[in-house]
Amino acid sequence: MQLQSAAVPARMYTAGGDMGNFRSHRDLGDRPEVQGNETTGITATDVIVVGTGSAALSAAVMAARGGADVVMLEVADKIGGTSWRSSGGYWIPNNRNQRERGVSMDRDATLKHMAVLGYPDRFDENAPLLGLTQREYDLIAEFFDIAPKVIDEYEAEGILKSTQMDYPGRDDGMPHYYNSGYDATNGTVLGARVEEFAESVASNPSAEAMRQLGGRQGDGADMVGQLAAAAERLGVQIVLETRVTGVIQDADGAAIGVTASTPDGPVRIGARQGVVFGTGGFSHNPVHAKAYLRGPIVGSCSVGTAQGDFIDIALEAGAELGNMREAWWTELPVELAKTMSETPELMGFIPGASSIIVNASGERVVNEKSMYNERGKAHFVADENGELPNKYLFLVYDDAVAGDELVWPSRWPIPPAGVREDYVIVGDTLEELAANIEARLTKLGAEVENFELRSDFLDGLKATLALYAEFAQGGVDRDFGRGNDSNQWYSEPLRPGAKNNCLAAFREEGPYYAMVLGAATLDTKGGPVTDTSGRVLRPSGEPIPGLYGAGNCIASPAGEAYWGGGSTLGPALVLGYMAGKNVAQEPRRTAAAQAAA
Ligand SMILES: Cc1cc2nc3c(=O)[nH]c(=O)nc-3n(C[C@H](O)[C@H](O)[C@H](O)COP(=O)(O)OP(=O)(O)OC[C@H]3O[C@@H](n4cnc5c(N)ncnc54)[C@H](O)[C@@H]3O)c2cc1C
Secondary structure, rough: OOOOOOOOOEEEOOEEEEEEEEOOOOOOOHHOOOOOOOOOOOOOOEEEEEOOOHHHHHHHHHHHHOOEEEEEEOOOOOOOHHHHHOOOEOOOOHHHHHHHOOOOOOOOHHHHHHHHHHHOOOOOOOOOOOOHHHHHHHHHHHHHHHHHHHHHHHHOOOOOOOOEEOEEEEEEOOOOOOOOOOOOOOOOOEEEEOHHHHHHHEEEEEHHHHHHHHOOOHHHHHHHHHHHHHHHHHHOEEEEOOEEEEEEOOOOOOEEEEEEEEEOOOEEEEEEEEEOOOOOOOOHHHHHHHHOOOOOEEOOOOOOOOOOOHHHHHHHHHHOOOOOEEEEEEEEEEHHHOOOOOOOOOOOOOOOOOOOEOOOOOOOOOOOOOOOHHHHHHOOOOOOOOOOOOOOOOEEEEEHOOOOOOOOOOOOOOOOOOOOOOEEEEEEEEHHHHHHHHHHHHHHHHHHHHOOOOOOOOHHHHHHHHHHHHHHHHHHOOOOOOOOOOOOHOOOOOOOOOOOOOOOOOOOOEEEEEEEEEEEEEOOOOOEEEEOOOOOEEEOEEEEEEEEEEEHOOOOOOOOOOOOOOOOHHHHHHOOOOHHHHHHOOOOOHHHHHHHH
């Protein structure tokens, strides 16, 4: 297609606008309205940053601090992407709050924690690079080394004020998601610090629950709001409704601009020093999702504009792709996912002690208290024929869970006590519940690929519940180790006297409840491979000059892991920082002036 040179209509976002709108982040409609509608003729700048999520904003702030003129291009009509919607926790090992508590995370142990979870098939604790490639090792080592410095610098410069994510009853912050056997230091998760916390929370149920439980941290909207305000102070221009479609390269392959589509037609914009992508993952691109992911997904809670544009753009520019099978996994109720293109919430931790996940034979298949990344992966376990018997699983719980009025930080999608939702299947007895699940699957038909319960489902479920009651009585889940360490207590109000805080026998009397679950994503995390400077690499390992990436649009340094709470936003902020800092040191390429022609 012949693209014409055109002035970009700069629908400027003013971060200092209505701060009251930085609150209700799950409902993206509540993001700040665009301030003004002026048109400026942007034909070239020093640095173009694509996207306006955490990675992009971090990069834009750093590029501007490095002296570059920066323009951010965002396809949506609001800023923030999935970062806005998120709970806003960022994983920063050895952060200031930990250090103030006298905690020092051991570098060697933490790198092993990151490597064993990220690359379990290749991990070798005795190998110099722990079984990773040099690039993979360098990325996790660099992240460990600079992450606390980045956050300290952002604090000192008033760019992003952080606080330890509080967790009820724990002065040492949130516990780790895993006990990897190497490092499990609490308090790695930070969140944006808001001085008036009570005012920072509106309709976000998780943050509201945390607040009721004593938390003080803000959420993704607060994090994005602070970064956007810093970007504005530094003179960064944000142009909305502009979808970048390609990278313009000079004769040497250096990125010197972008092509983009706008409501007023296609444009070309020059970038003298380079282009940084922070465009999120590809969860909402069904072709890429089917081609690349390790298994089928039923939906995602990422923003609908996470369509993986950078995959094709980067391939066209000569990049190598990596980590394409992986996502930040979770599960979603199939029926919700079918009716909502993007779900507003993340299915975090399964609440309650009498709540289990079973397969079509009524058997448990996973530790239900394991974190979302692991529960999501459980759907992809293949049988000897390569089929996925766990593709659809069933969350089953009793009235103790359904009727509990306690707030849980991650109750969703179990409705509040007394509220009925169509996607919840109910039965007064286990027999009735099984029959109703069967009927629901029949009704869903092709939407669940005609998935059926096996004939042994009811007997299997009864046997599972009998064994589960035995586990609860003894306090030990002999099959999956549910609740055997406090890392798994995220969603649990402490039950004094219980032998195991996460185990309780189901009630003898119904009603009982169920929902059909499928694998889903927070977003994907594969894309072009990058180095520690954030530069996009060719298959040869050479960088493509001037082309950078950070966040979910690149091959994540985390591999298949979710190292701890905040493991997506921590690297997004830190690698965004690196990309922005380094792109501002690129030479100004004169060919960029012609890129818009
Ligand atoms: C409910 C919820 C809670 C979460 N909580 C946490 C948490 O506490 N901690 C954590 O670490 N993670 C959390 N996550 C995950 C986290 O939000 C994402 O992994 C993270 O925000 C991704 O950031 P990003 O900067 O890579 O991309 P995004 O924030 O998705 O930003 C990408 C931006 O690029 C734009 N874009 C895409 N394509 C183009 C294009 N071609 N041209 C121009 N613009 C484009 C998009 O519109 C979007 O604005 C949560 C997610 C959800 C949904």
